Amino acid sequence: MTQTFVPAAFYRGGSSKGLFFHARDCPCEQAALDRMxxxxxxxxxxNGRQLDGLGGGTSSLSKAVIIGPPSHPDADLDYTFGQVSVDRPVVDWGANCGNLSSAVGPFAVDEGLVEVPDGEALVRIHQVNTKKIIHSRFPVKNGKAVVTGSFTIDGVSGSGARVALDFLDPGGTVTTGLLPTGFLVETITLDGRAFTVSLVDASNPVAFVSAEQLGLTGAEPPDAIExxxxxxxxxxxLRRAAGVRMGLATDxxxxxLANPKIAVICAPATFKALDGRRIDPGEHDIAVRMLSMGRAHRAVTLTGAMCLAVACKMEGSLPHNLCAAAPGxxxxxxxxxxxIVAVGATVRRKDSSWHADRAIVYRTARRLMQGEVAVAPLELEPAR
Known part of the structure; x- marks a missing residue:
């Protein structure tokens, strides 16, 4: 049987890459979409290399985005994210990718899905996986998203046009709330060994555990962890036990695989970045080593960084206790x-609990390829 060719664009968004599809070009039947x-x-x-496809052998390079008409009154479009496992036949639809969120607005403008005047565009995104609204702001010229600029982000070579992402009301994406269990800190016991954790759901759910409890310094590179x-x-x-506590599964x-993430955190300390730079304690407020889809992330998931920043603002949480940022x-x-990634977070007490109003991050994005991607023959005609 011959291959099927599906219209697609290939984007870098932040420190991730992924395939972007129009919903109209995708099968509506879930199993067929996963296979595609x-x-x-x-x-x-x-072998962990994805040589027979466009994936890059790591979770940050094995992603897919589907863009369709808005189903929310406060949005210009729907954005659904699929995290594709590298070594398993799994597509996880239970999370969002903050990095690829930065490419959604530019994709929508370049594809003519939204009309915006030249200058700073605002595209209102309904993130379907988490049922949250994201405001994306970026420059537009001659009806197209601007790509070139002077803004840089760690983990990505070169510079580009800045994309500002404002995640509104990020608490409780796929759980019952910002603190799914109602506690700032709690204990998970495995084989008689007790671990103090903070379980927080802001942009995506994350279980935070300190490096010290694991016998780590927090400066370990991803390869050493793996x-x-x-x-x-x-x-x-620990991640799976946290997922049960957070109500993501009964066992x-x-x-x-996608949720919750688990993050190893520590107070600021000297470490060497993957590009060889020395990062000193005074340059950051808290350090993290995160696992994503069973692999040690070479940077940090953007939603994980946002969740960590929100958690740092909640007095009494494990991240707050380790964070060196000045009060307020x-x-x-x-x-x-x-x-280093800088994350703005607005968090406040609401009655007897905590509420996250927003999390703000800045990224760059660029279209790398456009055309058609070859896939195994589709059993169903596209009709999404």
Missing amino acids: LLSALGSPDP ADCTLMALLDR AANVG AEVIRVGHPSG
Whole structure:
């Protein structure tokens, strides 16, 4: 049977890359859609390289985005995100990608889905996975999103036009609230060993555990973390136990790959970034090493960084206790393996609980390719 060719664009958004599709070009039947995305990105690949597709062998390079008409009155379009596993036949629809969110607005403008005047555009995005609204602001010239500029982000070479992302009311994306269990800190016990954790859902749910509890410094590079099979297994067990606590599954075995993330955090300390730069304690407020889709992330998921910044603003949480930011600081500087990302977070007490009003981050995005992607023959005609 011949291959099927599906219209698509390939984007870098922040420190991630992914395939962008119009909803109209995608199968409406879920199993057929999953097969299409697995084929396009080259999964599953037991060799971990995705050589038979457009994936890059890591979770940050194995992603898909589907853009369609808005189903929310406060949005200009719907954005659905699919995280494609590298080595398993799995597409996880339970999370959002903050990095690729930065490419959604430019895609919509360049594809003619929204009309905006030249200058600073505002595209209102309904993030379908999390049922949240994102405001994306970026420059437009001659009816197209501007790509070139002087803004830089750690983990990405070169510079580009700045994309400002404002995540409105980010708490409680796929759980019951900002603090799904109602506690700022709690204890998870595995094999008689107790771990203090903070379970927070802001932009995406994350389980935070301190490096010290794991016998780590928090400065370890991703490869060193992945090479420690015992540590990776422990982190996944902690992540799954946290997922049950957060109400994402009734038992550990059924907790999905994408959510919750697990993040190892520590107070600011000297570490070497992946590009060889020395990052000093005074340059960041808190450090993180995060796992995504069973792999150690080479930077940090943007939604994870936002969740961490929000958690740092909640007095009594584990991140707050380790964060060096001055009281009342508007921005939290998050140190990660590729450098630093600054996240603005507005958090306040509401009655007897906490409420996150917004999280703000800045990224760049660029269209890398456009045309058609070859996939295994579709069993159903596109009719999404």
